[in-house]
Amino acid sequence: MSELVTGEAVALELRPARLPSRALAVLLDLVVAVAVYIAVTIGLVAATASLDEAAQIAVSIASFILVLVGAPIAVETLSQGRSLGKMACGLRVVRDDGGPIRFRHALVRGAIGVIEILLTFGVVACVASLVSARGRRLGDVFAGTLVVRERVPTARGGFVPPPPPWLAGRFSGLDLSAVPDGLWLAVRQYLTRMQQLDPQVSWRMAERLAADLAARTGAPAPQGVPPAAYLAAVLQERQAREARRAFGNGPAAHGPVRNGAVAPPAGAGGWPQPAQASGPYGPPTAQPNSAQPNSEQRSVEQPAAPAPIEEPSAQRPGTGFVPPA
Structure with a gap:
């Protein structure tokens, strides 16, 4: 878990992407890019058959730069750091402060990626990612970005x-x-x-x-x-x-509610001690003194409303107490 601090001094806990997931995302992006490059090359060869050799070389170089360099930069800029491979692996490129990347970040990453990924077959990128504490390659270091995991497995x-x-x-x-x-x-x-x-x-x-x-x-x-x-x-x-x-x-601010009455909280010295504990907590270390009532026994529960006292009649004595029914 990596802690990033935003511009508003808010700490974000993000999971940096490691080398296996990043390598898989890059491999998927390269497969798609190479497939598109081959299709574009075939179309350009058919369209430029009437041109001279120098013009064909220039068109092929331009198609290489546009498809294998420009297209990934455009995709990461428009999708705010999510290429096709990263979307498939649940990754995203963010800034060092956790915000979305812009065109300049994608441009630096793409330009340096040509050297450390395409020209060296990913060797430089793998070494830099293994050395970095947060798994960043050289393009991330110079661009001030970080690849993080978006889909984190949630534990129950x-x-x-x-x-x-x-x-x-x-x-x-x-x-x-x-x-x-x-x-x-x-x-x-x-x-x-x-x-x-x-x-x-x-x-x-x-x-x-x-x-x-x-x-x-x-x-x-x-x-x-x-x-x-x-x-x-x-x-x-x-x-x-x-x-x-x-x-x-609500009423819970004054203590537990029992039978419509709010029981006051116990004092510092009036903690109840049960005869035996129930549940997963195990038996208590001391037994209560049965001769001395605890705080729960001392708290008299009062009804929500007192029962009305009936007036004495000729059949009942005027004692003020209601005889049982």
């Missing part, structure tokens, strides 16, 4: 397992502004592939990522919470905040 996004239900909404008070994007990417990649790792290796990786995440947020993981569950819960909190920023604030 791994499934990120949700956190345990007893951790939902419990990290709404964390400050996630200091967490870099690289750490979020590492956490997401770990959660999508932790089932494929050795259990001990997976546990150590989760502990290291949880320590890095806790150092960035300034709040350590609660005692008794598995590190993988902690990572999944914090990642879900970040996704929930991004969704609220994109679609507007």
